[in-house]
Amino acid sequence: MASAQGRKNSNSDTKKSQKFKTVGGKSSDKNEDCQVCSSPVEMDQKGIECEICKHWFHANCVDIEDSEYEVLTSHKKGSIHWYCDDCNVKSIELLKLVFNIQEKMQKSEIKSEKMKTETNAKFQKIE
Ligand SMILES: [Zn+2]
Numbered sequence: 001m002a003s004a005q006g007r008k009n010s011n012s013d014t015k016k017s018q019k020f021k022t023v024g025g026k027s028s029d030k031n032e033d034c035q036v037c038s039s040p041v042e043m044d045q046k047g048i049e050c051e052i053c054k055h056w057f058h059a060n061c062v063d064i065e066d067s068e069y070e071v072l073t074s075h076k077k078g079s080i081h082w083y084c085d086d087c088n089v090k091s092i093e094l095l096k097l098v099f100n101i102q103e104k105m106q107k108s109e110i111k112s113e114k115m116k117t118e119t120n121a122k123f124q125k126i127e
């Protein structure tokens with residue numbers, strides 16, 4: 001008896017890429033290193049996550065005052081709006097860009113206003 005059964009391909013040898021960290025010991029949920037001092041942000045330390053780059057920082061390392069930190073962390077998770085210096089610079093650049101565009105638009109508005117008055121003046125001259 002010949003049974004023609006298709007062999008099932010079992011992908012048992014999918015390689016698991018494991019990261020080896022030289023940080024020994026304590027296990028914490030926040031397994032992230034502070035981007036300023038490059039030491040891990042432990043659960044019992046005041047840490048904050050940048051909303052843009054998702055990096056963790058010690059509150060102390062980014063000059064966040066205790067009162068400020070409490071305000072930031074009293075919000076529900078996901079509604080914390082804090083950006084690290086790096087991202088702040090980027091957002092400022094973005095703001096500048098937006099501001100520049102607004103300024104240009106205003107300038108062109110002024111220009112068209114000027115042209116209107118100029119043409120009006122010309123018309124008045126003709127009359
Ligand atoms: Zn730090």
Ligand SMILES: [Zn+2]
Pocket residue numbers: 050051052053054055083084085086087088
């Ligand atoms: Zn950031």
